[in-house]
Amino acid sequence: MSERLSISPLSVHAGPRPTFARRVPRLVRAGNWRTSYVRLLAAGDFVVLLLALAATAFVRFGTEVAEVNVGGIDLPYASLAVIMALVWWMTLNLTRTRSPRLIGHGTEEYRRVVRATWAAFAGLAMVSVALKVDASRAYVAVAFPLGLIGLLAWRKTARALLHRRRRNGVGLANVLLVGGLESAYRINSYLHQHPQSGYRVGGVWIPDVDVVEGLDRSRCKVPVLGREHTLAGMIRRTQSEAVMVTDTEHLGPDGLRELAWQLESTGIELMLSPNVIDVVGSRLHLHELSGLPMLHLDEPQYAGASRFVKMAFDRVGAALILLAFSPVMLVLAALVKLTSEGQVFYRQERIGKNGEVFGMIKFRSMRVGADAELAALLASEGKSLAELPKLENDPRITKVGGVMRRFSLDELPQLLNVLKGDMSLVGPRPQRDFEVEQYDHVANRRLTVRPGMTGLWQVSGRSDLDFAESIRLDVHYVENWSMTSDLIILWKTFRAVVASDGAY
CATH class of the missing domain: 3.40.50.720 (NAD(P)-binding Rossmann-like Domain)
Incomplete structure (x- = not known):
């Protein structure tokens, strides 16, 4: 060589x-876009911080011109807000939250924003003690969470705009x-x-x-x-x-x-x-072996997806969602019962963790006997079960069922499966037996964790994705699981359901 x-x-x-x-x-x-984007982020960060601190002062003090004592000097809260915003803004810069190498990719940008916020809070707390700043605790307690939420929302918005421009070939x-x-x-x-x-x-x-x-x-x-x-x-x-x-x-x-x-x-x-394909950066670590750089790859994370923290999160979350949506579920149950013959709930056998069969519960969205009609309807469209297709125009769906499916409301009863322990809030989509029969050794990794009500492939295109791509995304989720990824998927699911985009 x-x-x-x-x-x-x-x-x-x-x-x-x-x-x-x-x-x-x-x-x-074209590298100029980076400079422009970083400047946009910096300006937006400062505006968001000022607005958050000003909104907190208005909520706390109204139109009253309140003052704070700083080392024996009385300053209006407006001045304190500007000082806090500057310190916070500079901390964001020092922690490299606007590094061109991470903006627009992954979750590291958001993690750094959170760390910078904690650092700014800790630094300002120590300075306030040293200078004997007599600031309102309620003001500080509201300002930092509000500012952090504003920063994360701004960064997410800026990233969405950047991705849209890139998809259009700009930048x-x-x-x-x-x-x-x-x-x-x-x-x-x-x-x-x-x-x-x-x-x-x-x-x-x-x-x-x-x-x-x-x-x-x-x-x-x-x-x-x-x-x-x-x-x-x-x-x-x-x-x-x-x-x-x-x-x-x-x-x-x-x-x-x-x-x-x-x-x-x-x-x-x-x-x-x-x-290395389909491995998140957190699993890769660069180490030196006597001066020889080596890239270490951590083991897959699917064991973590079965730990107590995730199980507790699932069941507490499912209980809270059930409580919040119970009025909606009662209305849906009544509509299903009154508008078509048959039972309110539909129970279908699915394959869960380690290949175990369980009964997945949904609101019935089709007419009675719909399963027996599937093969004939697929044949009429020139399809078969082996292709794992979706019917383009499914005549079996009832009017109420169509509305429920559009917003995925028919899946709310699966919260009962989560409480029982058969499913998780987030995980690979539970599959039918004829689908699992087509799995290879790669796809079988989906079965190492409990299936979920939503998952990575649903928020990446939902039913619009083909079978192979959905398997790849589910395996990626299983091997790179984290609670952070679960929270992100839940948030994206909420947005997708509201937009009724590619509902399954």
């Missing part, structure tokens, strides 16, 4: 590294993939399906291949070039703002180090793909 790289385009420069930087000017292209940075065709194809496909990542592939460079004409480049659908082109030439040609090494086999340690050196002072990002 080292002999091959000694004559590769990575090693052609004989002068100092700035030579490469001069050939690839410092970025001033995407070109990335040059360095490595083999197979790994490049996989990453290219993923980035194409997830434009919210902020990157699009401009080209593929295989630095240790002289001729690429003999390679199957059709799947990548972007320029694939080899040793005949230099790194600087590839970056200029693809207008790339980032370089992603898809696998190190084609570079080796010396080539990778040389690549990092050549990208110095260019403003171009360098990323290394660990070639």
Whole structure:
């Protein structure tokens, strides 16, 4: 490998590294969106904090001009609010909550906002004790939670707007993939399906291949070039703002180090793909073994999804939801009984944890005997049970059932399954026996936890997703479970139900 790289385009420069930087000017292209977005976040953070602190003062004191004593000096609460907002805002900056590497991705941005809020609260508390600030405890007790909620809501709104722009092709940075065709194809496909990542592939460079004409480049659908082109030439040609090494086999340690050196002072990002699919970052840890960097992968988290904390959360949550929706459920039960023949509830056998069969309860949304009609109706549309399809126009659904299904109200009785312990609030969707019969060893991992009323694939497209993608998302949930992910899925479920988007 080292002999091959000694004559590769990575090693052609004989002068100092700035030579490469001069050939690839410092970025001033689409990367500008990052600067603009960070400034937007910073301005929005400060406005949100001021509004939260002002609203708290109005609720606490009304239109009265209240004052607070700071070290023997009386200051209006408006001045205190500005000081608190500045300290809070600077703490958000110091904790790098607006780092371009994390904004728009995952939950780390939100975690840092929460940590920054606690740090600001602790710092201001210590200063208030030192300066003997006689501030209203009620004001402080309301201001920080309100400000935190405002910050998280603002960041979520900004992220949603950013993702919408990216899906429309705005604010995407070109990335040059360095490595083999197979790994490049996989990453290219993923980035194409997830434009919210902020990157699009401009080209593929295989630095240790002289001729690429003999390679199957059709799947990548972007320029694939080899040793005949230099790194600087590839970056200029693809207008790339980032370089992603898809696998190190084609570079080796010396080539990778040389690549990092050549990208110095260019403003171009360098990323290394660990070639680990469907694993959240919290399970990956970089450690050194006597100077040798190694990426450690934690075990799957499905054992945690059966622990006491999740079970307690499920049952307490189900009890509270049942209590809150009991009037609605009584009305729905009456409507089902009065508008069609048959029982109010419908019980269907589903496959639960470890393959155990249980009876899942729903409000009946179809006419009596609907199950016996399914095969014939599928055949009329040219489908079969083996394809796990959905009927386009299901004549078995009653009028009341259609309304309930639109807002997923027919599934409220499953809260009883949660209380019983057969189901969880969040988890893989409980499947029918003929669906489980098609599982392979990967899909069987869905059965290591209790099924849920809602799950990752429901909030990622719900019934609009195909079977293979729903399995992938459910397995991803099982192996990367956390209470934070459960809370996020529940929130997204609420939004999806209100919007009646792709209801199942």
